[in-house]
Amino acid sequence: MTTQQLLAIAIDGLIYASWLFIIAVGLTLIYGVMKILNIAHGSLYALGAFTSVTFTSAWFAHGYPVMGSYAMLALAAVVVGLVAGPVIERGLLRFLYGKDEVVLVLVTYALFLILEDLIKLVWGVDPLFIQGPKGETPYALLGNFSIGSLNYPTYNLLLVGVAVTTAIVLTWVLARTRAGKLLIAVIHDRETAAAMGIDVGRTYFVTFTLGAMLAAVGGALTAPTVSVVTGMGAEVIVIAFAVVVIGGLGSLPGAALGALIVGLVRAASIHLRPELELFAVYFVMAAVLIVRPKGLFSAAEVRRI
Amino acid sequence: MDSKSPFCLKLLPALFAAVALALPATSHAQDRPIRIGLVTFLSGPAAGPFGVPAKIAAEAIVESLNAGKVPAPYATKGFGGIPIELSIIDEAGGATKQVAEFRNLVERQNVDFVIGYIGSGDCLAVAPVAEELKKLTVLFDCGTPRVFEDASYKYVFRTRSHATMDAVAGALYLLDGKPAMKNYAGINQNYAYGQDSWTDFTAVMSTLRPKVEVTTSQMPKFGAGQYGPEISALLQTNSDVIHSSLWGGDLEAFMLQSMPRNLFANSQLILVAGEPYLHRLPGNIPDGTIIGARGPNGAYAQKSALKDWLIQVYKQKAEIEPNYPAYSVAMAFLGLKAAFEKAKAKNGDDTEAVIKALEFSTFDSPSGKVMMKLGKGHQAVTGTSYGVTKTVNGQITLTNIKTYPVEQVQPPEGVKSLDWIKDGMKPGKW
Numbered sequence: 001m002t003t004q005q006l007l008a009i010a011i012d013g014l015i016y017a018s019w020l021f022i023i024a025v026g027l028t029l030i031y032g033v034m035k036i037l038n039i040a041h042g043s044l045y046a047l048g049a050f051t052s053v054t055f056t057s058a059w060f061a062h063g064y065p066v067m068g069s070y071a072m073l074a075l076a077a078v079v080v081g082l083v084a085g086p087v088i089e090r091g092l093l094r095f096l097y098g099k100d101e102v103v104l105v106l107v108t109y110a111l112f113l114i115l116e117d118l119i120k121l122v123w124g125v126d127p128l129f130i131q132g133p134k135g136e137t138p139y140a141l142l143g144n145f146s147i148g149s150l151n152y153p154t155y156n157l158l159l160v161g162v163a164v165t166t167a168i169v170l171t172w173v174l175a176r177t178r179a180g181k182l183l184i185a186v187i188h189d190r191e192t193a194a195a196m197g198i199d200v201g202r203t204y205f206v207t208f209t210l211g212a213m214l215a216a217v218g219g220a221l222t223a224p225t226v227s228v229v230t231g232m233g234a235e236v237i238v239i240a241f242a243v244v245v246i247g248g249l250g251s252l253p254g255a256a257l258g259a260l261i262v263g264l265v266r267a268a269s270i271h272l273r274p275e276l277e278l279f280a281v282y283f284v285m286a287a288v289l290i291v292r293p294k295g296l297f298s299a300a301e302v303r304r305i
Numbered sequence: 306m307d308s309k310s311p312f313c314l315k316l317l318p319a320l321f322a323a324v325a326l327a328l329p330a331t332s333h334a335q336d337r338p339i340r341i342g343l344v345t346f347l348s349g350p351a352a353g354p355f356g357v358p359a360k361i362a363a364e365a366i367v368e369s370l371n372a373g374k375v376p377a378p379y380a381t382k383g384f385g386g387i388p389i390e391l392s393i394i395d396e397a398g399g400a401t402k403q404v405a406e407f408r409n410l411v412e413r414q415n416v417d418f419v420i421g422y423i424g425s426g427d428c429l430a431v432a433p434v435a436e437e438l439k440k441l442t443v444l445f446d447c448g449t450p451r452v453f454e455d456a457s458y459k460y461v462f463r464t465r466s467h468a469t470m471d472a473v474a475g476a477l478y479l480l481d482g483k484p485a486m487k488n489y490a491g492i493n494q495n496y497a498y499g500q501d502s503w504t505d506f507t508a509v510m511s512t513l514r515p516k517v518e519v520t521t522s523q524m525p526k527f528g529a530g531q532y533g534p535e536i537s538a539l540l541q542t543n544s545d546v547i548h549s550s551l552w553g554g555d556l557e558a559f560m561l562q563s564m565p566r567n568l569f570a571n572s573q574l575i576l577v578a579g580e581p582y583l584h585r586l587p588g589n590i591p592d593g594t595i596i597g598a599r600g601p602n603g604a605y606a607q608k609s610a611l612k613d614w615l616i617q618v619y620k621q622k623a624e625i626e627p628n629y630p631a632y633s634v635a636m637a638f639l640g641l642k643a644a645f646e647k648a649k650a651k652n653g654d655d656t657e658a659v660i661k662a663l664e665f666s667t668f669d670s671p672s673g674k675v676m677m678k679l680g681k682g683h684q685a686v687t688g689t690s691y692g693v694t695k696t697v698n699g700q701i702t703l704t705n706i707k708t709y710p711v712e713q714v715q716p717p718e719g720v721k722s723l724d725w726i727k728d729g730m731k732p733g734k735w
Contacts, residue, residue, distance in 0.1 A: 008541060012534035019531060126353035127554045127585075129561065135588025140565035150537055153565045226530045227557035231349050235528045270534040271541075274523045278495050 001272065004148055009267045011147055015156045017263025018163035022221060023236055024243040024255045025166060026214030032250030033187055033207040035101055036093065039108040041240065042233030043115035044084055044212045048219025049228045050119055052076035053128045056138070056223075066132045066141060069224075073138065077220040081213025089208040094201065112233070120230050127227040138224040159221060166214070167256055174252065183207070187250075242281055246288045248295030257296055261288075338388040339645075341367075342410035344403070344421025345634075347395040350528060350553040354581040355423050355630045356396060358623070359446065362631035363420070365618040366638050367391055375639075376610040378669065384642050385649040392416055396423060400430035407431050411440045417656075418443065420637045423630065425449035425497050432461045441656050441663075445637035446630055448599065449501055450722045453680025460656075462663055462683045464640040464675060465633045468498070469722040470689045470714035471550075471577045471597050472505035473730060476513055477714075478595060478691035478707055479546060479575055488518040489546035490539050490572075492532075494555060495524040502550035502577060508726045520544045528555060536563045544572050552578045560589045569594070580604075581628040583694065583701040594694045596703060602632035604703045605690035606672045611639075615671040636670040636685070640677070643668040676711070678735065679718055686715050686735075711735050 027041045055072040088111065096107055131137055142154035174180040185193040186203045194200045218236075226232070243262050247254025262281050269280040288296060343363050346356025367389050369375050373382035383389050392414050394406050403422075410416050419435065419442040422428045428447035435442035435458070442461050444452065448468030452461070480486070489510070493499035503522060510517055520542035523535045536559075539547060547569070551559050556576070563569070569591045580598035583590070598605050603626070606612045615635050619627040644663035648654050651662070664682035668675055675685045688710045692703035716725030717733025725731075 004541065008537045009534075012537050015533050016531060120348060125348050125357060127350065127557060129557060129585075131588070137561060137565075137589075139561060144565060150540055151566055152533075156533070222530070225558065225562055227554040227561070229350050229353070229554040231528070232530065232554070235530060267534040267537075270523065271538050274521060274535075274538065277524065278526050 004150075005271050007148055008150055009264065009271050011150070011152065012270070013260070013264035013267035015152070015159060015263075016266060017259040018156075018160040019218070019222070020239065020243050020263055021163045021256055021259035022159070022166060022214065023218035024240040024247075024259055025170065025252070026211035026218070027240050028244040028247070028250055028252065028255040029170070029214070030208060030211035031244070032252070033183060034093075034097075034204055035250075036104045036108065037101065037249070038211065039105060039237060040088070040111040040115060041108075041211070041215050042235075042237030043112050043119070044080065044215035044233075045219040045222075045236050046119055046228075046230075046233035047080045047084060047115065048077050048216030049223040049226075049232060050123050050128070050219075051080050051216070052220040052223045053123075053130055053228050055079075056130045060132045063133070066136045066138075069130070069132070069138045069141075073220040073223065074217075077213060077216040080216035080219075081209060084216070085209030085212030086205065088212070089205050093208065094204070097204070112237075116230065116233065119233075123230075125230055127229040129227045130224045155224070162217070162221060163259075166217075167252070170252055179206075239281070242285045245295055246285050248292075248298035251295065251297035254295055254297030338390045339384050339418070340390050340392055340414070340416045342392045342394060342407075342414065342416035342419040342421065344394045344396050344406065344410075344419065344427075346397055346423055347393070349397040350555070351423055352397070354553055354585075354628070355446065358581070358628050359423065359630040359634045360393060361622045362615070362619055362627055362634045363391060363393075363638065365622050366615075366635055369614070369618045370638070370642065374614075376614050379611075379639055379642060381646065384645040385654065394421070396421065396427060400424075400426045403427045404430055404434050407434055407442075408438070411438045416440075418641060420445055420634070420641065422447050425451075425501075428452055428463075432456065432458055435460050439656070441659060443637045443641055446633040448498060453684040454721050457681055458683060459660065462640075462677070462685075463680070464636040464677075464685045466600055466685055466687050466689065466715065467679075467722070468501065468599070469505055469716065469726070470709070471599055472502065472509050473714040473726065474689045474691055474709045475548075475575055475577050475595065475597055476506060476509040477709060479573070480513060481707070482595075482693075482705075483546065483573055486514075486517060486545040486573075488520045488542075488544050489548055490520045490522070490542050490544040491548045492523040492525065492535060492539065492559065493548075493550045494527045496527045499524065499527070499550055503548070505722065505726065506548050506577075508723055509730070512726055512729060525555075530555070530558050532559050532562050535559075536566055536568055539563075539572075540566065540568055546573045546575065548575050548577070550577045552581070556582060557585065557589075560586060564589050564591070581630065583703075584625050584628075587696065587699055587701055590694055590701060592693075592695050595691055596694055597689075597691055598629045599689075600629065600632070600687050601672045601690045601708065602629035603627070605692065605706060605708070606632065609669075609671065609673070611635075611669060612671040632670070632672045636672060636675055639670050640666070640668050640675060640685070676735075679715070681718075686711050689714055 030038050052073045055076045056069045059072045139155045144151045182198050243258040247258030265280050265284050269276045345359045346352040371383050371388045422444050423446040425447045428444045444463040450467040450469050491503050493503045575595040577597040579596040580603050644659050648658035648662040666677050678686050690708045692706035694701050695704045712732035716722050
């Protein structure tokens with residue numbers, strides 16, 4: 001292994017980890033607070049991607065400056081989060097709190113299937129991609145940066161920036177703000193928190209909306225780099241799940257570490273042994289689960305008989 | 306189990322017999338249209354570039370056939386004067402689901418013929434079931450040579466060439482234009498078609514140029530979407546050539562992510578299944594990319610009345626020109642029509658007679674002459690063509706087109722593709 005390869009593995013791994021973290025953090029947040037393993041997270045990600053295609057296309061169609069397409073990506077994520085999050089939480093999930101976790105997995109899985117079909121109804125089955133009037137893509141618009149002999153689109157730095165900012169802001173909110181402390185109280189004991197006067201319903205509402213928005217941010221940031229196609233949500237939920245399981249379901253630092261591990265392992269296997277790429281990520285997951293069955297950062301849990 | 310079960314079990318065979326008797330005979334009475342089950346991707350990543358164009362083409366072809374507006378020798382209405390109707394099924398969902406759907410088509414919807422299957426996995430899974438149910442099934446688009454090289458069928462046909470020629474002609478074209486190449490890399494999806502495609506290509510290259518080296522073989526997961534590390538790895542190898550059989554959303558994502566990184570500044574790109582994307586990729590595919598169309602389809606088809614007809618009827622339904630899956634589906638309908646009418650004129654139009662007529666037949670298609678010469682007369686062969694991209698007025702066109710005859714790119718009957726390639730690709734007798 002050359003230094004150049006090592007450097008490439010580090011950068012590729014970091015970029016991929018940032019992408020993974022943005023997608024996985026909402027999943028782990030919702031699980032941590034609400035104990036819901038939200039399979040529909042993948043659909044919210046896809047909704048973010050499809051909506052950002054619609055918004056950016058409308059933006060380009062009006063002939064506005066191409067740089068504004070980034071604002072459209074952000075707007076798409078916010079809109080999806082603020083619409084889909086409350087609708088799903090108020091319209092469906094709130095009737096099911098207190099039900100078994102497995103029931104909620106099934107409910108969100110059903111929701112995932114419904115949303116996948118909804119996406120087909122609205123956007124059709126043709127793959128879409130974001131392209132300006134002269135073929136500009138937000139992915140290439142910011143230019144490139146070089147490290148050693150390799151060059152990367154600067155857009156990747158945006159991904160890293162969003163991931164790091166999200167991690168810092170969430171950690172700060174949880175540890176330092178009143179809202180965060182209330183949230184932690186709900187995480188630890190929902191009933192006692194409610195007895196102390198914390199509005200658990202509101203906490204759930206805000207958490208789910210935030211989680212949905214994070215999924216949509218992931219989709220919106222991914223849209224310029226891929227062709228947006230039905231079924232993209234299913235692809236992503238599997239790898240996001242691997243990330244949060246490695247880190248420990250519901251753990252924020254766990255999601256960050258899980259993303260970093262998966263990102264680096266995948267990059268290393270692609271550079272060194274590409275034939276193992278498919279297997280490597282799940283091998284790491286299995287290895288972690290053998291040593292720590294509840295993931296690296298899982299909190300100790302009181303055993304309930 | 307309750308005590309009534311044995312009685313019920315005894316009744317079952319009788320029930321099946323009654324149902325079987327109630328089914329109409331396979332011969333086609335004039336009073337009922339010929340029902341064809343069409344199986345193609347209507348959802349998922351293969352729908353946009355393959356499944357939907359095939360569906361649009363099939364519907365346009367059937368309308369035109371029923372109106373009797375297809376050029377000679379296909380001018381009779383429908384199949385031998387009998388109108389055709391389609392029963393369209395989504396191919397998405399995997400091989401197990403497709404086997405169930407196939408049984409539904411045959412046993413419940415009672416179709417006369419099935420035309421279908423883009424995925425190689427679906428073709429391999431459905432073929433034995435077609436045989437079991439004795440339903441004449443025409444595979445129209447899947448590529449794996451294994452269908453007729455590893456098995457032999459009576460009721461299953463494939464009216465397009467298998468994928469071996471993509472690798473053979475692709476390598477010949479590449480070496481023609483880049484005789485001094487020293488090495489090459491590959492990026493192919495980690496599933497049946499991607500692996501077969503890479504295996505064939507490397508086998509052809511090591512036969513034609515044993516000294517040319519493989520730098521890296523990237524095998525991302527099907528539908529991976531993110532190719533950053535793969536592109537870095539390819540960039541680092543600085544290979545003369547990059548071979549790829551990526552298709553669908555994966556190909557588009559790969560191009561979107563690799564173009565800004567100048568991956569192809571020093572590397573010649575060859576996309577063996579690139580043709581369906583050309584209208585989607587202006588600005589995102591470098592000029593000079595070698596493009597395959599899985600046969601002499603699309604821009605590679607020779608000018609003919611049938612080609613003009615396909616373009617015209619397709620364009621009435623979609624704004625763009627038909628791509629290779631549309632040409633593939635045309636071959637299936639026209640091949641079946643020719644056989645049906647030949648059988649009808651000779652000794653009746655029941656399934657057995659149509660099978661006899663289709664075996665070893667030769668028929669005209671928008672892609673030129675198709676010969677059912679492999680797989681005991683069940684597998685079609687054609688020559689093929691390759692060309693390179695050139696952007697003209699913002700549209701991608703294909704230039705420097707070279708055509709390769711059958712004997713140069715296809716193994717003869719009874720020889721497995723990989724053996725033929727490793728044995729030096731000696732032209733067979735056709």
